[in-house]
Amino acid sequence: MRRIKPGLRASEFAAYATQPAKMLHLLARAPVLLALVAATLASASASPSKIKERTVYPRGGTSSSRAPADHAVTLRIALPQPSFDVLEQHLYEVSDPAHARYGAHLSLEEVEALSKPHTESVQAVDAWLASHGVPESACIRSSSNDWVRINVTVAKAEEMLDAKYYIWKHTTDGDTLVRTLSYSLPEDLHAHIDFIQPTTMFARFKGHRTTFRWHGVQESASALAPSNGTILADAASGIRVDASCNTTVTVDCLKQLYNAVGYKSSATNGNAIGITGYLEQNANIADLQQFYKDQVPAAINSSFKVVLLNGGENNQSLAAAGAEANLDTQFAYGLTFPTPGTFWSTGGSPPFKADPITTTNTNEPYADWLDFILNQEKIPQTISTSYGDDEQTVPESYAKHVCANFAKLGARGVTLTFSSGDNGVGDGNPNPKSQTCFTNDGRNTTAFIPLFPASCPYVTAVGGTIHVPEVAVFFSGGGFSNYFLRPIYQELAVQRYLDTLPKGTYKGLFNPNGRAIPDVAAQGDNFRIFVGGRAGLIGGTSASSPAFAAIVSLLNDARASRHLPSLGFLNPLLYTVGLAGLKDITVGNNPGCGTPGFNATKGWDPVTGLGTPNFGKLKEIVL
Incomplete structure (x- = not known):
């Protein structure tokens, strides 16, 4: 059994951080001369x-x-x-299973110390x-x-x-x-x-509106009946899955498929899981109870904590139930029960008010959530988000600043999973005569369209699979960022993939040096949920992200029960020792932009990443 040991305690941070001259310089800058400040303030308001x-x-x-x-x-x-490079160094060290500081996550105060702007910047902005x-x-x-x-x-x-x-x-x-x-x-x-x-x-930073593919309402409980007792077995792993999971995905299906059957999580060891929700997405408690009655009887009468931010709502009428919010909460909390769950409902920033001109929020609710969560002493160790937008609709400066805030959460021991998108490499359209993948830089040239925040290198991007045995689902978002360079933890795996591509394949349509998406995958279609009192099937990587996050939360639960720190930023582990706990998906592709898209293949690929989780194997690796 491979044991990953926690490194230095967070209390030892100060001694460690101030040893390198670089850190000492950045964290203990000398006071700015008053004359320099005065000159800066004057020039900021007087310069052209x-x-x-x-x-x-x-x-x-x-x-x-x-x-x-x-x-x-x-x-x-x-x-x-100015000290972000120091914070990033800490992030990689505490997230690297081979490093002595693995698991020595930073505190709120330590992260804030590394986030402060220079005094002259604060003064200059105030003067302006x-x-x-x-x-x-x-x-x-x-x-x-x-x-x-x-x-x-x-x-x-x-x-x-x-x-x-x-x-x-x-x-x-x-x-x-x-x-x-x-x-x-x-x-x-x-x-x-x-x-x-x-x-x-x-960018509008909303949930993936095209994520949801309703395949018809299923009111009968018989929809969950096994397929005449037929069992599908994976010859390589020995995992056995009921054949009904090929058409209807339930909590039991995911536990079977990802080797988590029989694991019992704790309600009291400090582990928790969170789901973010945005404009008009209400997670309905009555629907949750129906879902529990349908799939997790032991969880009946349990619920989750709702936190309302910036005008967020918690409308519990069945008519206001949100499909995305219900999907995320029902499967994330159903898979991890009795782990405590939190749902953040974030509305528009004051003074936003719907009017005939602007009927939807013109501000950035995700940044509002970040403001709140970064200021909390206690944060759920695993958080899933099923939203995104075309990377090119987000100014690069904004994307990089927000991405840096994700790094702060990772440094504090939080795993962030994001849906990779539901349009393949761009628009989900394989027809070259009707594709809509064009750059937004005035040139209007054809190009693949990656998503943000999935393109941020400090989060875990989750693609989608379907069926048993698993293959890539056609809409699984994947590709390469145009804003973020490929991080070091991806270099070997992604370069191997690029080396296998026939020379000239999709030349000019993607950035071969960019951060590659996704990192991993999970089932992403035919999930049985309840919305507005009715059952139905739903799909998209909005299902994949909370499913994968739930498996991570169970791993964090196992570590918490051993008094080990949370996994935190997951990618350095996934691309190294964690590979042994992932199942490679080698069949399928993600068409779009008038092309067949990329192919799933041996090793990492821009459709299903490194593959899908095997909880049992991953648990052995991280304990």
């Missing part, structure tokens, strides 16, 4: 304005008119985090805001001061940013956004601000 960010007219959207001057906007100002009549009392700051939020009107935002805001309407679903194509700042302020949003970001 220069464009900070610019984008192009987005495909799939039309501008109808200028935004009303009195429309409310919450501007989020991001300040640079004051010059526009925004007092300190009107600023809402993150605990480490790397974010500042202010509530202003469109007129004030246009004055501050030398910008013009328009109302943009997406032709596909009618959603509207108030955005500008460019904004400017005093030139000397550029070094003190990473970005300001919402300005040039056209």
Whole structure:
């Protein structure tokens, strides 16, 4: 049995961190001279304005008119985090099973110390805001001061940013956004601000609306009956799965398929699992009880904690039940019962208010969730999110800042799983005559479209499979980031895959040096859930992410019962010793952008990653 031992205690962090000269310099900077601060403040407000960010007219959207001057906007100002490279080093060390510090996760205070911007940046931004009549009392700051939020009107935002805001309407679903194509700042302020949003970001950060594929309502309990006792057996692993799982996926199916039958988790050892939910996605308790009666009788009358953030709702009427929220909570909590569960319902940031012009939130609710969770002393060890958007609709500066915040959670011992997407390599369309995969940079060239946040290298991206034996499901999102370089933990596995591609395959359609997606996979179709009091089948990588997260949570439960730290950022383990606990998927592909997409093959591939989990084997590896 392979034993992975925890390394240094978190209390030893200070002694460790201050030994290298680099860390000492970054964490204990000398006070900034008052004269330098004064010069910086003066130049920030007096220097000529220069464009900070610019984008192009987005495909799939039309501008109808200028935004009303009195429309409310919450501007989020991001300040640079000069010590992030130190935090990243800690992240990799505490996440590497071969390192002496493995499992020595950082505390809230330690992460905040590594997140603070330079004092001169804070002062420069404050002076700029004051010059526009925004007092300190009107600023809402993150605990480490790397974010500042202010509530202003469109007129004030246009004055501050030398910008013009328009109302943009997406032709596909009618959603509207108030955005500008460019904004400017005093030139000397550029070094003190990473970005300001919402300005040039056209991502909507919602759940995968195309994730859900209802195959028809199943009201009869007989839908769960075994297929005449037929059992499907995997010759290589010896795993036995009821044949009914080929058409209807249940909690029992996943436990059988992923070798977790018989494992009993604890309700009291400190392990927990969390699910994020966003606009209008309510997890219904009555539906959960029906699901438990249907599949997890022992869990009947149990529930989960709901945390409401920034106007989030917990509407328990059956008519308000959200398919995505129910899918995530029913399977995540059903697989891990009695592990405590949390569901965060995040609404729009104040002062957002639906009106005839802007009927949906124009702010970034995911950043609001990050603000909250990063400030919590106690966080569930495993968190699943089933949302994303085309990477190219997210400004690179924003994506990298948010991704850095995911790294902070990983450094604190939290595993983050994200759905890899439901459109294959782009639009899910193999027909070259009707594909819609074009760059959003004004050139409109054909290219594969990766998703964010799945493209962030500090999260675990989960693709999809189907059937028993498992093959890749056709809609499994996969590919290569255009923003993030391939991380070191992926280098060998991904390069092997690229070396097997025939020369010239999809040349110019993807970035061969980018962070590769997904990392792993799990079943992603035909999940039996309850929504609005009715049973049905549903699919998408929105099912795969909570399913894989649940297996990780069971592993964390096993470690907690042995008084071992949580697994935290999972990828360095998955691509090394964890490989022995994953089943390689070698059949299937993910068409899109007028192509057949990539093929699942031996080893890592951009359809199912490294494969699907074997809980029993993984448990032996991590204990």
